[in-house]
Amino acid sequence: MEDEETDRYRAPALDKGLDILELLSGVDGGLTQAEIAKKLDRSPNEFYRMLDRLVRRGYVTKIDGDRYSLTLKLFGLAQLHAPVRRLVSYATPLMRELAETSCQANQLAVFDRGAAVVIAQQEAPGYWGISIRVGSHISLFDTGSGHVLLAFRSPEERKMMIAESSRSTEQPVLNDDFFKRLDLIRERGYEMMSSMQTAGVYNLSAPVIGPDGKAIAALTVPYITLVNTPHAPDITRTIELLRATTGKLSLLAGSDVRPQE
Template sequence: MADDENDRYRAPALDKGLDILELLAAVDGGLTQAEIAKRLERSPNEFYRMLDRLVKRGYVTRIDGDRFTLTLKLFGLAQLHAPVRRLASFAIPLMRELAEASRQANQLVVFDRGNPVVIAQQEAPGYWGISIRVGSRISLFDTGSGHVLLAFRTPEERQMMIAEYLGSGGDESKVTAEFLGRLDQIRSRGYEMMPSAQTAGVINLSAPVLGADGKAIAALTVPYITLINTPAAPDISSTIHLLAETTGRLSEMAGSGFQSES
């Protein structure tokens, strides 16, 4: 009787789509349409339209011509839910400490459906500082946050993130060998330091918040400005050290706390 009750509201097309997503999430390198059908014990023709819709909606992409793999869209949707709110709740007290110690503003950024998005912002404690609105969608290519989010991901994930960003209107001409080499350098030294592409005189200092798997789940950025007549303000080297300490503490929390609940 219980099985009959469970089957009463079956949605075969939805079940088929979810079967595909769950299967692709469990494999590396993608699968062909025939391989998907074989693993799900169905006819290949049953999956043609479903795969076409999943590709058009951005949940699945083609690689190597005939193979299908998941994009990061599901990851992006998950970022909008409780894990992001928990990340922000853990981060805000530490961001406040960082602002007080550095005398600079800072912001926390995650990748969401093609763009880095600011999920938390801490104002500088003094008169001057650079701030950005929570919810702002920023550049993946022209910001320290974007560089860090790309640098601390696998090459395959980088490609998917870049593809999603280009699909939302990003400038493909900026994806050069030099740019990709810079990402490797950022990963090697552990942070990004670059002049702001938006505001003259600002140096963006960005470092990753790492999950238990060593991948960036967020970037913490200090838009550093040189403060005149503020003797207690740390210099840029000291600020980088403070930033690294803060992201290190957040990464420890991510590895043992909120991320496991996502």
């Protein structure tokens, strides 16, 4: 009876698309149309139109001419669903504590469809601070959040993230120095850079690491020097506080990293 009910509501085209997505999710380097057909025990012609639609909708991309690979669109969609709400609920009290101890504002961003998207922000406790609206889309290429989200991903994932960004905005020319900077960020564990949007501000950004060792979010302090707040931590101490916070968040996310002291 259960099999009859299952057959009654079958959607062959949907099943075929899901089969492709599930297959590609477990493959590094992509597969050709013929390889997909062979692994799914189907004729290559059966998958031409489905692959074309998946590419046009942004779920799959073609690499090296004839190989198909997943984009990060599904990851981006998932980021804006329940996992993000849980991350924000975990992060909010820690972000509030960070704002109090650092005397600075801070914001949490995730990758979504070609940009870093702010999903939570905490105002500075005093009169002065730099804040950004929740929901804002910011660049991967000239912000601390964007750099961190790229740095703590594999080279293949970086390429896909950059490709998705170039479809929605004009992509800057990225040279070897840019990728060396990402490697440096990964090695030292955080980004520190002058803001390319606001004079006198330093972006201090560190990753929230998931169970797979990759960044699921970036926490950023837009640091400003507070001349009339003598007890405010300096930039070195603020980096320590930031990394301690992302260490705690990473543990809550299931990572085995240890919080920084």
